[in-house]
Amino acid sequence: MSHIALYRAWRPQTFGDMVGQQHIIQTLQNAIREQRVSHAYLFNGPRGTGKTSAAKIMAKAINCQRGPAPEPCNECDACRGITAGTVMDVVEIDAASNRGIDEIRDIRDKVRYAPSEVRYKVYIIDEVHMLTSEAFNALLKTLEEPPGHVIFILATTEPHKLPATIISRCQRFDFRQVSLPEQTERLRLICEEEGIQAEADALAYLARLSDGGMRDAISLLEQVSAFGGERITLNDAVDVTGGLAAEQFSQLADAVRDGNAGAILPLVEGLMQAGKSPDKCLENLIYYFRDLLVIKLAPGRTATERIVDQERYRAMAEAFSADRLFRMIDILNQYMGEIRHASLPQTIFEVALMKVCTVQDSGGGSAAQASSAADAGNRTAPAGSAAAAPAEVTRLQQRIDTLERKLEELSRSGVRPAGEAASAGPDKGGRTGSGFRGANTSAGIAKTTVKLGPFLAAAESQATGQVRMRWSEILQRVKEARITVHAWLVDGEPVAAVDNTVLVAFKNTMHRETTEKPANRELIEGVLQEVFGRPVKLATVMMKEWQTADKGPAPAAEPLTLQQEEAGGEPKRPEWVEEAVKLFGEDLVVVDDN
CATH class of the missing domain: 3.40.50.300 (P-loop containing nucleotide triphosphate hydrolases)
Known part of the structure; x- marks a missing residue:
């Protein structure tokens, strides 16, 4: 029988033919x-x-x-x-x-x-x-x-x-997903009836790829049999389905284990030249580290159908701690969500691998705590200094204790909800209680002296009108370039344009801060230059500040300013104020300078 009609020939005709x-x-x-x-x-x-x-x-x-x-x-x-x-x-x-x-x-x-x-x-x-x-x-x-x-x-x-x-x-x-043993047995029976010699590892690999669907498993078998003829090997199945071979898994895992980011790039380049898909490679790598974790935590369970050399696989599992594997899988899963919408998927794949290269053992802390510490400030110990990890955790705990004491003092004296601050009059120094509201709290973003006055005067100018008319086009181009940046920028609204600078007002602080990141700002300014044919800068402000400034003049003691990112800049406020704003948000923190 021709293998072209393999699935149709094996479609269930009685209840006894059904699997699972x-x-x-x-x-x-x-x-x-x-x-x-x-x-x-x-x-x-x-x-x-x-x-x-x-x-x-x-x-x-x-x-x-x-x-x-x-x-x-x-x-x-x-x-x-x-x-x-x-x-x-x-x-x-x-x-x-x-x-x-x-x-x-x-x-x-x-x-x-x-x-x-x-x-x-x-x-x-x-x-x-x-x-x-x-x-x-x-x-x-x-x-x-x-x-x-x-x-x-x-x-x-x-x-x-x-x-x-x-x-x-x-x-x-x-109806439930068909189990791997049931799928493998049905594929073996089909091969026996059709006169196809197939390795058991190849059938198990195809069953795993089908994700519990018997129809998909038979379709994959038909595809591989068309390539391999009367004999199907594991290498054939891996090549036809675009997966990674065992040797490629081992090379990537060795580089990650040793923290050798330099070895990652040529390996990825070789995979791309072989026609592999970055998102498929990343997905297979997640499965690989997942199987390492299963072998480490449940040694008696067989979870490595993709790998023939079981002993080498177990040796690789011994090289990683369970905590490190948990954090690596979390990181790869985060990038898996981004790579599907990325315009440069190979770059995302490379960045994901280099990121997991920097993950070190946390010295006994939980996986969740270690992952949070790594993401919160990228303060994990450098590669090769695993002994520094416990000291880093201790330092972070001391910092948290100090911060809690300062916040307790702050709550008794200076922190009030925004509604109360709005009704409060100026203090003895002539400044209102909202002197710090609207400042960007991200590290490295300092307060500049760019005044809103010129933008207020140009709010109804012809240049502003042109920006508003073409804003939907700008958003669409940003979306085509990088959909994640579009998700943040769409919260903003162009309110003024002056001196080749477009001022965008945001309702949400997090959206504004993410848009201000150097990579995102560079992309948006590149789109602005494409649309208007000349270099155009991006400036941002909170919508509340813009509306307040638009209604009347700002207090004389402290003029309204907008925030722009400066390389190497440091926040002007005390560190404990910065931490309070990070915990409670801009709208809930007011500093009363008595």
């Missing part, structure tokens, strides 16, 4: 045997687990000329006609392309007529969650009081999108 759904099969067979078939069923579960196949087998079983029987004979005219799709009384509808109310009304009009060829009319609606609300309403009455000769079988991968009124009128069956 024994509890559902037994329930349906008992219902048929006892003639207690329901008028509506809901089959839900992951893709490729047999929902539509079970629906067709059910239609054959209840309409078999030798039945109704727990298993269809697949020999009578009814069974063969349903298999071929020529029986008009068994209708399969794809709700993704027939999702409107007109299609459902057509069904509602036809169900009143008795079947002409078989015992029951069966309507199989696949991807039923795609129906519109109006279509669900039209279907509801028919499901509630259907004729005795009609059976509805609804199939979906997303049952949470179905109205509760629909679900309550159906018998619901949850």
Whole structure:
């Protein structure tokens, strides 16, 4: 037999052919045997687990000329006609392309007529969650009081999108992912029947890639068999599916273990030249370190179907602590979310690997605490100085204790909610209680003397109008360049433009601070230059400050300023004030200088 039709040839034709759904099969067979078939069923579960196949087998079983029987004979005219799709009384509808109310009304009009060829009319609606609300309403009455000769079988991968009124009128069956041993055994049986010699490691690898879907596993087997012919090896399976070979895993893991960031770049470049996908490589690497973690924490569990040399794999697991593996997986998972939307996925992959190269053992702290300490200030001990990690944790704890004492003193004297500060008058020095509000609290961002006066005067100028007219175009270009920067910038609104500088007002402090980061600012200013054909700078301000300044002059003692990032700048405020703002936010911290 040609391998081109491998999946179609092995599609289940009886309940006994199905894999991994024994509890559902037994329930349906008992219902048929006892003639207690329901008028509506809901089959839900992951893709490729047999929902539509079970629906067709059910239609054959209840309409078999030798039945109704727990298993269809697949020999009578009814069974063969349903298999071929020529029986008009068994209708399969794809709700993704027939999702409107007109299609459902057509069904509602036809169900009143008795079947002409078989015992029951069966309507199989696949991807039923795609129906519109109006279509669900039209279907509801028919499901509630259907004729005795009609059976509805609804199939979906997303049952949470179905109205509760629909679900309550159906018998619901949850199809589960097929286990790895069951998938591997079925693939072995297929290869045996088709005369294909396949390594056990190759079949286990394909089963793991299918993510619990038997259909995907057979499709992958068909793809690999088309490449390898009558013999399938693990290397063939890895090459065809775009995965990483065991040797490539080991080389990357060795570089990460030794903290050798210099060895990462040529390895990644070699993978890219071999046609590997950066996001797929990153995904496989997460699986690799996950398996190292499983071997370390649960040695008796087999979790390394991708690797043939088990002893080398265990030796690699011994080189990492469980805490370090936890933090590395967390970091790689964060970059996994970014790489899908990145314009330079290879660079993201390289940065992710170099980042995990810097992860060191935390000296006994929990994984969560160590990860938080690393992300909060990138203050982990440098590579090669693992002994410094306990001292670093101790220093951080001392700093936290000191900060807590200062915050306690601050709460008794100087910190009040913003509403109270607004009603307070100027202090003895002539300054209002909101003297620090609106200052950027990120490290390295200092307070500059750029005044808002010129921008207030240019708020209605022609230049400002041009920026506002083309702002949607600017946002779209930023989105195309980097969608994460667009997510922050979209919170801002251009309020003025003067001297080749665009002032953007933000409602959210975090959005503003993230936009001000050097890499993000450089990207936005590059887009501005493309749009206007000349260098244009970006300046930011909080919307509250802009609106306050727009209503009237600022207090004479302290003019309103906007914040811009300066290389090497240091905050003018005391460190304990900076920490208080980081903990409570700009709007809740007011310093009263008595």
